[in-house]
Amino acid sequence: MASVNIHRQDNQPVYVLHTYPFKETSLVVELFAHGFGRVATTAKGARRPRSAMRGMLQSFQPLIATWSGKLELKTLHSLDWGGGLLLLKGEALMCGFYLNELLLRLLPREDPHEALFEYYSATLKILASGEDLATTLRRFELKLLQELGYAIPLHQDVSHEQIVETESY
Template sequence: MEEIQASVREKKRALSAENHRIAEQPGFVLHSHMYRESSLVIDVFTRDYGRVALVAKGAKRPSSRLRGVLQTFQPLSIGWSGKSELRTLTSAEWVGGMIPLENSALLYGFYLNELLLRLLAREDPHQGLFEHYVRALTRLATSESAQTVLRVFELALLRETGVGADLSLDVRNNCPVDPEGVYVVDPESGPRPAMLADTAPRVLGKTLLDMVSEDYSDPQTQQQSKLLMRFLLAHHLNGVPLQTRKILIDLRQL
């Protein structure tokens, strides 16, 4: 049934693209900034089209119905038209069903958004990653361990975008990693036994296997996975720091 539904969505997406009009697309606002006097440019993350840039005309006017709708971390049903890189927003409706983020969870949410903005190419669909994003926001809103939520999402992001290696396999022989072994993870290929000259973070094989199974109950796994993901993300971000990460590091929370 899921395959049939995905096929139907793909056909609808192709037909809509031909007409240059998209309607009722599930999505979230990742970021927005002023455009001219009364409009906004918004980056949205959608289920079937990935990250899309849209002009929300008149959204800053006091009378605009969009003023209270185009908020981050709120599930929306979005429509747009046009075929240029910057499309025109035609509709945005709040669909509800999610708990709002509050307090520190808000900052963690902005961290997820910055990762998506920096690592996702525009109009590159990632339906699996969209589901991971919804799941992460839901878990953050229910006060689940932020460390676990962030590590799970970071790893899913690298995998879904095709740059995340299989952490359960030793790249030398394609055999399972040894839980008691000490490894480094090459950002381009994956885990291999650590050597004296390595400068990359050293992690136990158990940590890698815990990450694959999303088990962060071990304090050592928590610490080693944090350092490992910081290293891997820095590589794929070409060393340019994330603004939200700098804030969270200053608060000693990431």
Template sequence: MSTTLVPAFVLHSRPYRESSALVDFLTPQGRLRAVLRGARGKAGSLARPFISLEVEFRGRHELKTVARLEPAGVAHWLEGDTLFSGLYLNELLTRLLPAEDAHPELFELYRGSLLALAARRPLEPLLRAFEWRLLCELGYGFALDRDIHGLPVAPESFYRLQPDAGFEAVQQFQPGLFKGALLLSMAEADWASEGALGAAKRLMRQALAPHLGGRPLVSRELFMSIKESPRG
């Protein structure tokens, strides 16, 4: 791997040995895991989420070493719901993105999403767009306007999601189905359509679940616990 500086963001960090940290970075070359030595010093203060960085990685194996780490712009200040949303994006990438699988467009999507979060853009459309693009980048996407047989989605029909394949029309209503009209609204990103955002959130949970291996998302559980805790 080249020893030049590459743009990066920290996705996740945890203590490693006495004074080091094991850090997952998002780069245009993919998710890279590296040992950051002296994590309690200046380098550790930079190796935090949502800071635009430039990093020099060394090592030929999957576990790299951080040789140099520098700030490359202002930190994205997130708080409240935007902070939890940023942590959610980080956890999705850490859990789903294979190591050293290059996705430069996904890196730019993440960078743009952080800017939108910091600017307090509406959260739900932003999160749904990120989830959908992530699925497509990883090869798990599916058509929203056609069923698994290639037929156009009918607005008045109901459909069941077959993960990684698409939608199958069903003749009788059952819980968990999606009305064709809402799928067509999602295909056009028409979030003004009544029920479209709620249906999109439910759809993304169904689509992501098989790839998360049955383990709940820590960021989602943390967010729900904060929302449900009593406030004095």
């Protein structure tokens, strides 16, 4: 009998984008993983009161994850804290949920975007500082469009004049 090749990824940096119930005690956990993009996993037993993963499945926190599986829905085996705790409050929290929603809706599963992962991480830190939320969101949206191949050409204005960096448009 041939051995089944289970694709296992150990200790990968991730962020939780979204969770939702799966069966009686499990959760589907949508991860944004460095080098793997958006990955759908099941956290078995994560809804149980004594689950080790239950308290770690929080958005906006840098985590280290291990998962395996060869189908689209992988099995999440472990989560560990991956860095400092980020606290998003008020309007910044809503902005963070907006970023997660953009990634969930626009990124195809398992399409790696390393540069976008790094930019997402940096954007969360800026949001946690509470500085200039609107500009931070617009920059992330632009970066996301660039990563997806839909970059807006910002070389000329509507009159076909060259864009001047010091001007306001």
